[in-house]
Amino acid sequence: MPEPSRHFTFALMRDFTLVSFACAVDTLRLANHMAEAAPYSWDVVGEGGGAARSSSGVEVALDGPLGELRRDAVLVVVGGTDIRAATSRPLLSWLRREARRGGPVAGLCTAAWPMAEAGLIDGRRATIHWENADGFAEAFPDVDLTGGIYTIDGRWMTTAGGTASVDLFLKLISDDMGEGFATAVADQLIYSSIRTDRDSQRLSIPTRIGVRHPRLGTVIRAMEENIEEPVSPAILAERVGMSTRQLERLFRRYLNRSPKRYYMELRLARARNLLMQTDLSIIEVALACGFTSPSHFSKCYRAQYGTTPYRERGTRQTPGEERPTRP
Template sequence: MYRDQPRRQAGTLSAAHQTPRRFVFVLIENFTLLSFAAAIECLRIANRMAEKPLYDWTVVGDGDVVACSAGSRFQLDGPLGELGRDDTVLICGGVDIQQASTKKLLNWLRREARRGLKMGGLCTASYLMARAGLLDGKRATIHWENHDSFAEEFPEVALTKSVFTIDGTRMTTAGGTSSIDLMLSIIAQDHDEKLANAVADQLIYSSIRTDQDTQRLSVPTRIGVRHPKLSQVIQMMEANIEEPISPSILARDAGMSTRQLERLFRRYLSRSPKRYYMELRLQKARNLLMQTDMTVINVALACGFSSPSHFSKCYRAHYDTTPYRERGSHSSRLSV
C-alpha cells in the first residue's frame, strides 16, 4: 500500500542506485497527518518524475492500526522489528508526544540506532529521539509550541528554531510542511537539485526552505502590525522570559521614551507593554505545565516569577484556573 508505480517502467538503475533507498515511517499514536503525508508524497513524486523507483517505503508501529491526531486510522505494514542496515527511519510524532515515550519504543530506537541506521523525527518526534539519547550533542529542532519544554528537559541537545536540521545521521523537522523541505534536501543530496525542484513544482511548493530558515512567522506578520520599533521590543521580550527586562530598559534599547513605548503598545496591541510581556510569560508557563514534569515552582522561576504565590495569582487572573489545577486537568485528559 501507499506506493505509486512510475509513469513507465525504467530500464536498469545507475550503479549508484541499484536498489531503491528505503524509508521506514514509524507512526506514533496521534501523529500529525500533514507531516507524514508531506514526506511520503515527496518520495512518491520523486519516483514519478525520475520514471524509476528511486525510493521505497514501509509503515510500521506498535500494533496493527494507528490513529492520527485528526482521527483517521491507518493500517500498518508491520511491527517494530529489525530493519535493514541501509534503511532510513522517520518517526512521525504529533500531540501528547510524552505519552508515546514507551519503554518498548525507546528501546527499539536505541537498538536500531546502535546498528548505525539514519534516523529522523518529524514534528514532535524529536522528543522521542531525545528521550532515547539519540540527540545528545546534536543540533535539532522541534515544533515551536514544544520548544520551551524541550529546551528545559534536554539541555544536552543544541536546539534550534530552524525549519529542519540534519546533523550527521540525525534529522529533525519542526512539523507541518517542513517535512517537504527536509525531503527535498534529501532528494537533492541523493540525486540532484533538478529532481528536487521538479518534485517541488509538482507539489506547487514555490518557496523551498533550507535549514537556515526559521519556522515561525516574523513578529510583524504574527501580530499584524508592521512597526520596526514595536517588533524590536517584542523580540527582546520573547528572548528574555526567564529574566524579564523593565519597560524603561526596553524603551531605551529601542531608542524611545517609556511614555512612547506605552503609547505604541496601546495603539497597536490595545494593552500596555507590561501586560503583553506578562501574557508571553504565562503562555510559556502553560506550555511547560502541559508538556513537562517540571514542578510548579520551577515553572514559575523559568518564566520570571519570583514566587509561586505571585505566579499562581497571575495565572489565575489570566486563565481562570491555578497552575496546579491546569496540570491536573491535563493529566486526567491524557489518562482517559
C-alpha cells in the first residue's frame, strides 16, 4: 500500500479547546506509529509565537507565529471558548491570505466562526459546537449550518468540538490509507464506534433529560424547534393526543416543572446564548426567542439568571473593544 505524505499546520486560537487539538494530533501520531513509514507530519502555530494557552489553562509550545504555510499544508484552526473575542483582525487577515493557496482548511470546535467571519464558507455546509449554534446561525445566515459532528464541503472541513476531531481525522486517514487501517487506528484509541458526518452531535432528547417517554420527547423536540414563535401547551398536547391537563401531569412527574416553565427555560437559554455570542440588539434577541415585549423579556431573564439582559451583555464586553469586521 503506497504511503501518502500529508502535512498539517495547527493554528491554535486564544483559549482553544485542548481536547479537540489533542484528539486530532494523537490520531495522526497513532497512524504514524502503525504505518511502515510515518505518513503524516505537523507543526503548531499561533498569534505571536511562543505558547498558546488553552481554555483549561494548559499551555502548548508553538513552532512559530502565523506565517506563510507550506504549499502542501492542510490548515487546521483550533477554536475554543469566547470565540468572538478570540477572532482577531490579524487572524482573519492570515486566514484569508492562506486560504487563497487553495489547500484544505479545517476548523475544530468553534473555529467555524473565524472561517465564516473571514468569508471563507459562505454558501457552504459547516458545523460548530451546539452551544454556539444559535449565535452562529444569527451571525452568518449565508452558511448552511448543520447539527452534525463534522462536515466536509469541498476543501472546507469543520467539527463540533470534543472528540469529533477523532472522527474527522479517522475519515481523512481512511481516505488516505483505507478503511481497515483507519479502523485499526480507532482500535488503538479505544474508540469503539467511528461516527460519520451523518451523526448528530447532541445526545437524544430521552438521554439528555433522563426520561424515555415517547410523547414527552416529541413535545420537547417541538419546543426546541419553535423558539421564535412559541406554540401553546394546548396545541402541543393535542399534537401528541393528550389533554392539556395530562401534559401538565407528564411534565410534573418527569421534569418537576410545568410545560410552560420548561418552555420558558428553553427560550431564555437561547436568549442567553444570543446575548453572549452575537451583536443582536436586546430587542432583536427578545424577538428571536418569542418575546414581543422587551420589559417582559427583561423581567423573565432576571428571574431566571439574577441579572438583566443589558447587564449580562455588559459584563462580557471590554470597553472600547472593537469586533473584527468582514471586508
